[in-house]
Amino acid sequence: MAMVPPKPARNWPLWGGTIAFLVAMSWWSAHGIGFSLTELLCNSAGGTRLLQESWPPDFAFLPRLIDPFMETIYIAIVGTVVGGILSIPVAILAARNLTLGPIIWFADRNFMNILRTLPDLFWAMLFATAVGFGPVAGALALSVFTIAVISKLWSESLESIDMGMPEAVRACGGTWLQMVQFGAIPQGLQHYVSYALYAFELNVRASMVLGLVGAGGIGMILETQRANFEYERVTMIILAVLVAVLIIEQISESIRKRLA
Amino acid sequence: MSNNNSQGSIRFTGANIVYPNGTVGMKDLNLEIKPGEFVVIVGSSGAGKSTLLRAVNGLNRLTSGQIEVDGVAVPQKDGRELRLLRKRVGMIFQDFRLVKRLTVMSNVLIGRLAHVPGWRAMFNLWPAHDKEVAMKALERVGITEKAWIKASQLSGGQQQRVGIARALAQEPAIILADEPVASLDPVTTHQIMQDLVRINRELGITTLVNLHFLDLARKYGQRIIGLRFGELVYDGSAATVTDDDFRNIYGRDFTEDDVLDEDVID
Amino acid sequence: MSSKPGLLTPQKQIGWASWATFIIAALFVWSLLAIEFSPGRMIQVPAQVARVLSFFYPADMAYGWETVLPALAESIQIAWIGTIIAAILSLPLALFGARTLFPRIARFVKLVSATARAFPEILLAIYFVPIVGLGPFAGALAIGISSIGMLTKLGSEVVESIDFGPVEAVEASGGSRILALRYAVVPQVLPEIVAHWLFRFELNIRASAVLGVVGAGGVGGVLLNTLRYRHFEKAAAVLLLTIIVVLIIDMVSGEIRRKIIRS
Numbered sequence: 001m002a003m004v005p006p007k008p009a010r011n012w013p014l015w016g017g018t019i020a021f022l023v024a025m026s027w028w029s030a031h032g033i034g035f036s037l038t039e040l041l042c043n044s045a046g047g048t049r050l051l052q053e054s055w056p057p058d059f060a061f062l063p064r065l066i067d068p069f070m071e072t073i074y075i076a077i078v079g080t081v082v083g084g085i086l087s088i089p090v091a092i093l094a095a096r097n098l099t100l101g102p103i104i105w106f107a108d109r110n111f112m113n114i115l116r117t118l119p120d121l122f123w124a125m126l127f128a129t130a131v132g133f134g135p136v137a138g139a140l141a142l143s144v145f146t147i148a149v150i151s152k153l154w155s156e157s158l159e160s161i162d163m164g165m166p167e168a169v170r171a172c173g174g175t176w177l178q179m180v181q182f183g184a185i186p187q188g189l190q191h192y193v194s195y196a197l198y199a200f201e202l203n204v205r206a207s208m209v210l211g212l213v214g215a216g217g218i219g220m221i222l223e224t225q226r227a228n229f230e231y232e233r234v235t236m237i238i239l240a241v242l243v244a245v246l247i248i249e250q251i252s253e254s255i256r257k258r259l260a
Numbered sequence: 261m262s263n264n265n266s267q268g269s270i271r272f273t274g275a276n277i278v279y280p281n282g283t284v285g286m287k288d289l290n291l292e293i294k295p296g297e298f299v300v301i302v303g304s305s306g307a308g309k310s311t312l313l314r315a316v317n318g319l320n321r322l323t324s325g326q327i328e329v330d331g332v333a334v335p336q337k338d339g340r341e342l343r344l345l346r347k348r349v350g351m352i353f354q355d356f357r358l359v360k361r362l363t364v365m366s367n368v369l370i371g372r373l374a375h376v377p378g379w380r381a382m383f384n385l386w387p388a389h390d391k392e393v394a395m396k397a398l399e400r401v402g403i404t405e406k407a408w409i410k411a412s413q414l415s416g417g418q419q420q421r422v423g424i425a426r427a428l429a430q431e432p433a434i435i436l437a438d439e440p441v442a443s444l445d446p447v448t449t450h451q452i453m454q455d456l457v458r459i460n461r462e463l464g465i466t467t468l469v470n471l472h473f474l475d476l477a478r479k480y481g482q483r484i485i486g487l488r489f490g491e492l493v494y495d496g497s498a499a500t501v502t503d504d505d506f507r508n509i510y511g512r513d514f515t516e517d518d519v520l521d522e523d524v525i526d
Numbered sequence: 527m528s529s530k531p532g533l534l535t536p537q538k539q540i541g542w543a544s545w546a547t548f549i550i551a552a553l554f555v556w557s558l559l560a561i562e563f564s565p566g567r568m569i570q571v572p573a574q575v576a577r578v579l580s581f582f583y584p585a586d587m588a589y590g591w592e593t594v595l596p597a598l599a600e601s602i603q604i605a606w607i608g609t610i611i612a613a614i615l616s617l618p619l620a621l622f623g624a625r626t627l628f629p630r631i632a633r634f635v636k637l638v639s640a641t642a643r644a645f646p647e648i649l650l651a652i653y654f655v656p657i658v659g660l661g662p663f664a665g666a667l668a669i670g671i672s673s674i675g676m677l678t679k680l681g682s683e684v685v686e687s688i689d690f691g692p693v694e695a696v697e698a699s700g701g702s703r704i705l706a707l708r709y710a711v712v713p714q715v716l717p718e719i720v721a722h723w724l725f726r727f728e729l730n731i732r733a734s735a736v737l738g739v740v741g742a743g744g745v746g747g748v749l750l751n752t753l754r755y756r757h758f759e760k761a762a763a764v765l766l767l768t769i770i771v772v773l774i775i776d777m778v779s780g781e782i783r784r785k786i787i788r789s
Contacts, residue, residue: 029603033662135561347700374700
C-alpha cells in the first residue's frame, strides 16, 4: 500500500442531517399531496377524453377574444406605467448609497420584501374585493407587482453606480433631490428602462390570468369556459395567449438588447 | 507500474495536417520514435509543436498520411478504438486541466476511467487495485499528503504534479507533455522537468515534451526535434545541438525570451 | 451622455427619449380611458382600499392555525414536489442543452425548454386538474413541468460557461463523453445548478400559492373563498401567515444558496 494519509471522514452530522431532511421533506410532501401513480392511471381515462375534447381548438371562438385581449394589454400598460413611476422613489430609498437615512432604508427595504412575498393573483383578489371586479382591479394589482419587481432589481443596480458624480453635486451645495436627479439617475437610467420592459413582459403574462379571480382581461373568458368544461375553447384561448405573449416578449427583448 | 521497453514506439509516415482556415499544422512529417525515448520538441510559437503532440492521441486529426503507435494506426474518428489508444497515452497540459472542485485523488483517478467498467466509474465505485495505482502515481510525484485536498487549493507546481500523476495513473506506454512548464516559475520548472526525466528513466515510458525554452531543451532532452511551419527541420541528439541549429529552427537570432535563465546567452 | 463612439449623439438621444416618453404617455392615457379608469374613479380608489383594509383588523388567528397553516403546508408540499420533479428532469436536459458540448442536440433542447417556459403554471394546472383530479397533485405536476423550462435554460448557461479544459483531459485519457460529463462537467456546475434549484423553489412557493384558484390545492383557494364570502378577518390571517412563511423560506433558502456558491 502506498503511503497515503487516510481519507478524512466526511462531516457526517452535516451530510446525514441534509440527507435526512431531504428525504423527510420529500416523504412528507409526497404523502401530503397524495402523490400516487395509481391515481394518475385511474384518472387518465377521463383525462384522455378531456384532452381529446380539447383538440382541435375552436377557431370560430377567436373573434370573440379580440376585445378581452385588448383589455389585457391595457391592464398591462397601466400597471407597468403606474408601478414603474412609483417604483422610482421606492428603489432609490432602498439603495444603501442614496437613501436618506438608516431608518428609512430599513423600512423601505422591508416594505419592498413584503410586497414581493405575495403573488400577483393575491393582489388581484384583494383589489377585486376593494374596488369591484373588472380591469381597474387588475391594473392596480399589476402596479403593486411592478413596484416589487422593478424596485428590487433597480435598487441593486443603483448600489453599484459610480458615486463620483453624486458626491460632486453634493459638494457644490446641491440638495439631496438634485444629487439624485443629476448625479444618480442618469447613470441608472439604462438599467431602469431595461427593467421596466422586463416588468412589462411579466405583466403581459400575468394579466392573462388575472381574470381567473375577476380582475379583468382575457382570463375572465378563460375562467367561464373552463368552468363550463368547454376545453376546445380553453385550448383556443391559451394558444392565442401564448402566441401573443411570445410576440410581445420578442419585441421587448429586442428593444432591451439594443439598449444594453 | 512497470513498462517493458518494447512498448511505446511512434511512427509518422507522410503525415499532414491542414486546419480548416488553411493554416498548415504539419507538413509531410516522417519520424520514428523508439520505445522509452525522451524527446523534446522545440520551435517558435505556431511551428506545430502542439499539433504534433495532439496528433499522437487523436486530439488533432490528420489530413493525410498516417501515425502508428506500436504498429497500429491512430484511428481518425471518435469511438472505442480511439479510446483504447488514448488509454495507453497519458497527456500533461500547460494549464493542468484539473477539475478544481474535486480532490487531488479524484483528479488522479480520472486517469483510471478507461481501465474500469463504465458503471463503476459512473457511480464512483473504484476497485481497490485502481485506487492503489492512483496512490502509487501520487507517491511517484511526491504529493501523497495532498491526496484529499481540493485541487483548487494547490500551487501551480503542485497542480502540475497532480497532472503528471493523472497521466501516470493510466499506466501509459507514452506520455505527451504539451508545454508542461509554461505556466510555472523557474524553480518549479526545473523540479517538474526533473520529475519527467526521472519517470522516463525509472518506468521507460516514451516521453514527448514540447518546450519553448532552448536551455531547458538542451539540459533535459535526450533527442531534440525542431519544427518550423509544421516541417521537421532538426532531429538530433541534445548533446550535440549547436546554437546555429537553434537559429535555424527559429529562423532568427534568439533572445532572452527564448531561454529560461538569461545567463545562458553569451 | 454616451461614452461609446458611434452611438447617438446627445442631442439625438434627447430627441429619441422624448419621443419614447410621448408614445408611452399616449398609450397610457389611451389604456386608462379604455379600462374606464377615469380621474373620478382614481380619487375613490384610496378610500375604497382603506375601507376594505379596515375590515381586515383584527385577523382571525384561530382560523389561521386551523385552516390557513395546513393550506400553506400544502402549498410548500406542492412547490417541493414540483421542484424535485423539475430538478431531476432538467439536469440531463441542461447538459444536453449546452451548445459547447452538444451543438446539434442543444438546439432542439433549447426549443423544448423555451416552449415549456412559455406556459404559466396556472394554465398547465387547468389541464392537469381534470386529468389527475382536483387537488394538490395536479398543482405539483403543473409546477414541475413549467419549472423544467427555466431550470434547463439556466443550467445550460452554467454548463456553457465552464472551463472546457478538464473535459479534454478526460477524453485524452480514454474516457467516454458520458464519463467526461460525470467527472469534468458535473462537479464544476453542480453548486450553481443546486443554487438555481433553490431559487426556483422560492418562486414555486409563490406559484403554488395561487394554484388553488383553479382547484389545484394550496392556500390560494382559501384566500379566494374568504374574500368571496367577505370574511375579511379570515383573509387577513391568510395574508399575514403567507407573508411570514414566504419571508422565512426566502431567508433560509437565500442563505443556503450563498453558502453553496461560496463552497
